[in-house]
Amino acid sequence: MILTVDVGNTRIKAAVFEGNSVLENFVFQNNELETAIEKILQKFKNCSDLVVASVGNVEKQSFLIFENRLKVHFLTHEDKFPFINKYATPKTLGIDRMVLASGATLQYPRQNRLVIDAGTCITYDFIDENDNYLGGAISPGLRLRYEALHNYTAKLPLLSFEIPEEYIGNSTVQAIHSGVVNGFVYEIDGFIDEYRSDYSNFIIILTGGDAEFLAKRLKNTIFANSNFLLESLSQTFQYKIDND
Numbered sequence: 027m028i029l030t031v032d033v034g035n036t037r038i039k040a041a042v043f044e045g046n047s048v049l050e051n052f053v054f055q056n057n058e059l060e061t062a063i064e065k066i067l068q069k070f071k072n073c074s075d076l077v078v079a080s081v082g083n084v085e086k087q088s089f090l091i092f093e094n095r096l097k098v099h100f101l102t103h104e105d106k107f108p109f110i111n112k113y114a115t116p117k118t119l120g121i122d123r124m125v126l127a128s129g130a131t132l133q134y135p136r137q138n139r140l141v142i143d144a145g146t147c148i149t150y151d152f153i154d155e156n157d158n159y160l161g162g163a164i165s166p167g168l169r170l171r172y173e174a175l176h177n178y179t180a181k182l183p184l185l186s187f188e189i190p191e192e193y194i195g196n197s198t199v200q201a202i203h204s205g206v207v208n209g210f211v212y213e214i215d216g217f218i219d220e221y222r223s224d225y226s227n228f229i230i231i232l233t234g235g236d237a238e239f240l241a242k243r244l245k246n247t248i249f250a251n252s253n254f255l256l257e258s259l260s261q262t263f264q265y266k267i268d269n270d
């Protein structure tokens with residue numbers, strides 16, 4: 027039994043795995059990390075390994091305090107991954123993106139794959155059928171767009187996500203919702219179309235905090251798997267054990 031933890035820039039997600047099955051999922055904030063893990067380990071006393079992938083702001087020490095209870099692993103660029111990394115700056119590639127690429131490679135062998143993670147940022151990651159990781163794109167996520175409009179202007183209010191009534195927003199509030207939400211959806215559909223013009227066949231994996239909402243609104247039919255990063259983390263850890 028292993029505990030996987032994904033530290034993103036908005037929230038921390040965790041899951042307990044027994045083999046390939048998820049026993050339970052958890053979501054918490056950075057300041058709740060230690061108490062949340064303590065509770066999880068109280069409930070799942072048979073956890074032997076804690077596997078962390080972090081692109082967020084937490085101290086390693088917050089995990090290391092559990093070292094007397096189970097083995098603690100931080101995935102890094104030095105670990106073994108099942109793809110060939112063609113990124114020009116592999117050392118600065120987000121470990122979350124490496125884990126997503128790894129999960130895509132292991133779960134969907136020998137095909138072109140596009141992973142879209144709609145989290146704090148939207149990340150696009152493309153792994154071709156020969157398992158070359160080519161890179162992708164990074165752009166602001168849904169919440170970040172609302173916050174950026176507010177934080178970098180004098181007049182725009184901070185709004186919470188709402189489905190826009192019309193694409194022609196007829197008020198400040200509706201114009202912001204249209205710009206943020208429609209812009210977000212159009213961007214993703216636009217990228218998918220761009221990939222389609224270069225690659226006749228590829229599968230799309232959609233994940234992240236906004237994935238469920240997105241899946242319903244994209245022109246392209248895609249199913250969301252909100253748990254893909256944690257599943258990939260568990261598989262990447264297994265891959266590392268098998269290949270070390």
Ligand SMILES: Nc1ncnc2c1ncn2[C@@H]1O[C@H](COP(=O)(O)OP(=O)(O)O)[C@@H](O)[C@H]1O
Pocket residue numbers: 033034035036037038144145146147167168169170187234235236
């Ligand atoms: N309870 C929530 N708290 C924060 N963000 C949420 C929540 N529910 C959905 N979201 C959406 O999830 C996105 C953040 O996704 P998430 O995958 O948690 O990010 P990260 O992995 O970068 O921490 C935000 O753009 C926001 O719109």
Ligand SMILES: CC(C)(COP(=O)(O)O)[C@@H](O)C(=O)NCCC(=O)O
Pocket residue numbers: 034035036081118119120121122123143145146147148149164
């Ligand atoms: C792009 C990211 C900020 C996305 O983070 P997230 O939205 O998952 O919180 C993260 O993958 C990161 O810090 N990447 C480093 C730069 C790169 O991947 O090239």
Ligand SMILES: [K+]
Pocket residue numbers: 143144145146147148149234
């Ligand atoms: K992301």
